[in-house]
Amino acid sequence: MNRLYYQDIRKQLEIYFILGSQNAKKDPLETVKEALEGGITCFQFREKGIGSLQGAEKRELATSLFALCQQYHVPFIINDDVDLAIELDADGVHVGQEDEDIASVREKIGPSKMLGVSVHTKEELRRAAELADYVGIGPVFGTRSKDDAKEPAGTWLIEHATKMYPSLPKVGIGGITPENAVIVRNAGADGVAVISAIAASKDIRLTANLFK
Ligand code: TZP
Ligand code: MG
Numbered sequence: 001m002n003r004l005y006y007q008d009i010r011k012q013l014e015i016y017f018i019l020g021s022q023n024a025k026k027d028p029l030e031t032v033k034e035a036l037e038g039g040i041t042c043f044q045f046r047e048k049g050i051g052s053l054q055g056a057e058k059r060e061l062a063t064s065l066f067a068l069c070q071q072y073h074v075p076f077i078i079n080d081d082v083d084l085a086i087e088l089d090a091d092g093v094h095v096g097q098e099d100e101d102i103a104s105v106r107e108k109i110g111p112s113k114m115l116g117v118s119v120h121t122k123e124e125l126r127r128a129a130e131l132a133d134y135v136g137i138g139p140v141f142g143t144r145s146k147d148d149a150k151e152p153a154g155t156w157l158i159e160h161a162t163k164m165y166p167s168l169p170k171v172g173i174g175g176i177t178p179e180n181a182v183i184v185r186n187a188g189a190d191g192v193a194v195i196s197a198i199a200a201s202k203d204i205r206l207t208a209n210l211f212k
Contacts, residue, residue, distance in 0.1 A: 009114070009133055009169045012075055013191035015040045015211045016171050020047040020079075021061060023145060023199045032065055035198055036072040038208025041191070043069050044094055044116075046079035049147055062088060077116060082108055092116060094136065097124055102131050118173075120150060122160060129165045136193055137161060139174025140184055145195040149174065155187035162188025178210035 017032070017040040024031045032043060045065055047058050062078065066088055069076040075091040078084055082105055085093045092114025095105055102117055109115065117128040118136045128135050142152045152174065161170050172184035173193035181192045192211060201207035 010190040012042050013134055013169055013171050013193075014042075015208060016042040016044065016191050016193040017198050017208065018044040018046050018079070018173075018193055018195045019199055020045065020049070021053055022047070022049050022051045023195050025200055028061060029064055029068060031199060031204060032068055034204035035208045036068065036074060038198075038205035039212060040074060040198070040208050042075050042077065044077040044079055044193070045090075046094075046195075047081075048079065059084065059087075062090075066090060075114060077114060085109065085113065092133070094118070102128065106131050120153065120157070122157070125157065125161055125165070129168050132168075134169035134171065134190075135161065136171050136173050137189070138172055138193075140172045141175025141180060143174040143196075146174075155183060155189075158184065158187040158189050178207060181211055 017035045019028060019032060021028045045062050047053055053061055062084060066076045077092040077094050078090045079094045080099050082093050082100060093105060093109055094116035096118040106115055114133045116134050116136055117132040119125045119128050137157050139149050139152050140155060143149050158172055169190050171191045171193045172189040176184055176192045176194050177197045184192050198204055198208050
């Protein structure tokens with residue numbers, strides 16, 4: 001976290017927008033630009049699932065989105081693809097439990113890139129707390145944006161993390177909207193990670209801003 005805008009990860013996690021071309025209802029660059037204008041504080045490129053781009057097309061979109069995020073001084077995190085994150089010198093990587101082991105990811109990316117890890121159990125949280133810069137906890141509510149999403153879990157693990165690892169930054173994820181975000185924040189989350197509420201909004205700028 002040697003870049004200026006990493007001074008406070010918690011602040012950066014406040015409105016954490018996630019998108020891949022498969023989630024965008026219009027041009028992904030336009031979608032992310034409007035979300036940035038609306039005040040998102042972190043962005044994750046999650047190119048995954050049916051219809052997602054591969055190879056050079058994926059790299060090109062990532063490169064353009066990274067440049068856009070840099071204009072707004074918003075961290076650019078890449079989901080799963082550690083090699084692409086290293087190649088582009090992205091600000092960080094986010095991995096799940098089914099991805100590469102987090103110790104090996106940390107070794108590859110070094111200490112200065114942000115490492116985010118999805119956790120669903122106390123044990124996954126305990127291990128992530130040793131190596132991650134932040135954790136993603138969910139799905140809090142029902143979601144249609146992840147094919148293999150687990151059952152909605154509510155906020156119990158966010159509450160547990162807040163109590164047991166008070167200094168570990170954390171976001172809630174899954175089915176979060178401007179209306180229910182308060183439940184996630186009241187459970188102790190530093191921020192909310194969101195796909196569809198922002199990506200599918202008719203007014204992306206406004207909706208992103210409503211999460212403030
Ligand atoms: N991980 C857990 S739920 C989820 C991911 C990637 C999808 C969140 O998308 P949405 O549309 O905000 O529910
Ligand atoms: Mg993953």
